Amino acid sequence: MVKLGYSLAKVGGKLSINLSKIGVGNGGSLPGYVLIKLGGEEALSKLASEMKTGAVMVTGTNGKTTTTTLLIKLLSSDVQIRKSFENNTINSIGTGLLKQKGDLGVFEYGIRNMKYGIPDTIQRLINPIGVVYTTISQEHTQVAGVKNPFSEYYKAKKLLSAGMKRGVVVTNCDDPRTALIGLEKEKDVTVNYYGIAIDEIEDDSAISIECPKCGKPLNYSKNFLNHRGIYECECGFKRPEPNVKLTNAEFGIDNWKLTIEGTVFNYIVKKDVSFEVEITVPPFGFHNIYNTLASITAYATFTPKIENIETTIKSVFNNLDMSFIPPGRFEVVDVGDNKFVGLGQGDNGDALKINAMFMKQYIDGPFEFIYTTPDVDEEDIFYDHYDVIKNMNPDHIIVVPGRKSIEKAEEYCEIIRRDFDEVDFYPLSYDEMAKRIEKLTSLALNSRYNYVIMSGCGEEQAMWEEIKKNMIKR
Structure with missing residues (x-):
């Protein structure tokens, strides 16, 4: 019975493969889900042992x-x-x-x-x-x-x-x-x-x-x-x-x-x-x-x-x-007229530091930082981010909620304003992602600065990739 149950789970998983064409990373999760749903976690163990x-x-x-x-x-x-x-x-x-x-x-x-x-x-x-x-x-x-x-x-x-x-x-x-x-x-x-x-x-x-x-x-x-x-x-x-x-x-x-x-x-x-x-x-x-x-x-x-x-x-x-480089990761886009926009996810201090070091290779004058913030109970990430921002010392900062809480993002913005004079806040809703993407694209492209870095928290792939596409289409 155990062998029969595993065989049925394996067949069910394979039959669902055609339904999993949509998804990154070689096919999404549906076949694996069906396998485990029908045969339990031990079906995965038996399959791995093959x-x-x-x-x-x-x-x-x-x-x-x-x-x-x-x-x-x-x-x-x-x-x-x-x-x-x-x-x-x-x-x-x-x-x-x-x-x-x-x-x-x-x-x-x-x-x-x-x-x-x-x-x-x-x-x-x-x-x-x-x-x-x-x-x-x-x-x-x-x-x-x-x-x-x-x-x-x-x-x-x-x-x-x-x-x-x-x-x-x-x-x-x-x-x-x-x-x-x-x-x-x-x-x-x-x-x-x-x-x-x-x-x-x-x-x-x-x-x-x-x-x-x-x-x-x-x-x-x-x-x-x-x-x-x-x-x-x-x-x-x-x-x-x-x-x-x-x-x-x-x-x-x-x-x-x-x-x-x-x-x-x-x-x-x-x-x-x-x-x-x-x-x-x-x-x-x-x-x-x-x-x-x-x-x-x-x-x-x-x-x-x-x-x-x-x-x-x-x-x-x-x-x-x-x-x-995987989708959503940091890249620098030449948008023309000697203007460079570096953008991509930076969900922790280490990642944002890496993005900043990459962007510094391109900066040759005043620059702007468009910062997408962490959420409630993510103060540790914010302060790691803020160390990076202070070290870069941008001429102008725009703060945008990177996750759900607009209120928390505004709190983070007020902390930044203690050290920087040129700071603006845009309360863009996480739930209205299309509008957020459109506005972030506009902020970067219409910035008065020739060098713009846009990074922090947010959708790990969709948001950043869509903004990059908008930049390249321009």
Whole structure:
């Protein structure tokens, strides 16, 4: 009866595939939903176990989709894989497993809290051979109307790999929070770390965070990007040495040349493999250097064709263009008449900082910041955002509600007015998204400033992509 129930659930899921054509990330969530609805969560576990090699999960705060996209490009060159991205839920994993063939899977998985993210359940059901961590910082401090403390958010991220007894954890050693996850997992599985090993990248306005192990302030000898860098604590916690690292970089106007080298444990062939590559990529921002390192480390860890590592990395990255950036992410649009508008989501302080650093490459005079605010109970995100705004020191600021509460957005605006004289507030309704998009487009295009940055909270894809389209159509 159990086998019959699973077979019926699998057939039902497959039959629903034609109804799931609408949706991002390779087909939406409907087939996975049908599978689990008919066969329960254990049907997902049985389906995942049909992959002879296993699944690799990608999680973090920022960079999940980009890292997953790049990893899929790399691994697909060597082996047939099952995959899902952007629709990063339990149902979308089921959809990816149903729709595709292959013995290896790559699945993006976003986790905002333990209740809705169910990371320990996902780990048990999927039994991944790999978990890839990008970076962890504050975001979405309110989930389903309830404040979600950062400690709980961090714990939820850790739970995705906590139960692993096989495989490899791939994690960012420059981020103290993801580094600690790796150090704590070394007793159970192999850990491959990635990080930066050059002096050319330095974040002068970086923040120092508390030690994730003991809570005391960390001491940084170098800051690469926000809280990422080389650090140590008096409790003994310190940055692990990276297995894969950026060892040289030449930053040009039209392209960047990056040298990446490493030695990792490859889970498939069960031995260490070494490589060194020089790649030429678009000038895609320092944050995408980390996404590049994460995807390359994971690829070298899980490819069955270790002899292809250097050739495949060069082939993928040397032919990369900016289209690999997921929808809604920050881009700078040349709208003509020597005017540049940088816009895209920045739902947490780390993301907004990255957007600001990217925009600074274009600013050559007075500029305006159109800031879309967080919501009620998201004061932590606001103050992280505000540190970025103050560091940029714009000549004019426009404040717009980025989420539901107009009243809270006005409160945030009043705080900004304490430090800045040139501040305007527009109470645009979140529920009237078409009008909001039209007005934000108009504010940017009709700004008296040649340089405009528009970022903060909001619809992660729809709003930003529609505004970009309006800019390009002009």
